[in-house]
Amino acid sequence: MIQRAISLYALSGSQRQASASRRLLEALQLACPDGLRITISDLIGELPIFNPDNEGERTPPAVEKFAAEIRKADGLIVSCPEYAHGIPGGFKNALDWLVSRDEVPFKPLMFAHASHRGDLVLAQLTDVLQTMSLTIVQDAFLRLPIAGKSDETQAAMLLEARESGLLSTSLNRFRQAIAAGT
Numbered sequence: 001m002i003q004r005a006i007s008l009y010a011l012s013g014s015q016r017q018a019s020a021s022r023r024l025l026e027a028l029q030l031a032c033p034d035g036l037r038i039t040i041s042d043l044i045g046e047l048p049i050f051n052p053d054n055e056g057e058r059t060p061p062a063v064e065k066f067a068a069e070i071r072k073a074d075g076l077i078v079s080c081p082e083y084a085h086g087i088p089g090g091f092k093n094a095l096d097w098l099v100s101r102d103e104v105p106f107k108p109l110m111f112a113h114a115s116h117r118g119d120l121v122l123a124q125l126t127d128v129l130q131t132m133s134l135t136i137v138q139d140a141f142l143r144l145p146i147a148g149k150s151d152e153t154q155a156a157m158l159l160e161a162r163e164s165g166l167l168s169t170s171l172n173r174f175r176q177a178i179a180a181g182t
């Protein structure tokens with residue numbers, strides 16, 4: 001029997017070009033075990049500011065496109081920095097567009113965290129995402145503190161994490177949780 005690949009949609013909470021959060025997602029893409037596929041979203045920065053008046057028939061096309069990608073995915077990966085002890089505004093805006101829609105309830109989600117700091121944003125995201133009825137797979141949590149390091153150090157740490165199996169271990173745990181219907 002041919003099984004289709006499990007499809008993961010990865011969301012970076014940082015829109016910075018040299019973002020450590022995004023680099024971690026790119027490293028996960030490279031470390032992706034057979035049978036898993038990761039697409040990194042480029043849509044978060046394109047979303048207008050959330051306004052409940054613009055939901056339903058008035059939903060902006062960029063939001064419909066983003067929501068369609070979320071719907072297609074078997075699971076989500078979130079890599080998000082902490083800004084001023086909280087969730088970056090642009091990322092919270094993307095989540096707000098999804099609150100009243102039906103794409104996210106019970107969708108499995110794993111965190112990939114690129115800093116040794118940022119426990120407040122992790123706690124806040126956990127609260128927000130659980131309020132939105134996503135299923136956070138704690139067992140797949142990945143932390144690799146590359147934020148604030150030079151490009152060379154980041155590249156070396158990401159390579160080491162890939163070669164040691166740290167990245168694929170988290171992905172395999174996430175895959176198992178998805179397959180088990182978590």
Ligand SMILES: Cc1cc2nc3c(=O)[nH]c(=O)nc-3n(C[C@H](O)[C@H](O)[C@H](O)COP(=O)(O)O)c2cc1C
Nearest residue numbers: 014016019020021081082083084085117118147148
């Ligand atoms: C506006 C702003 C506020 C920040 N506030 C915090 C903070 O409250 N706590 C923290 O640990 N780091 C804070 N940082 C540091 C970021 O979390 C860190 O630079 C991280 O690497 C940014 O993620 P990125 O590399 O993916 O863009 C802040 C950075 C910025 C730009």
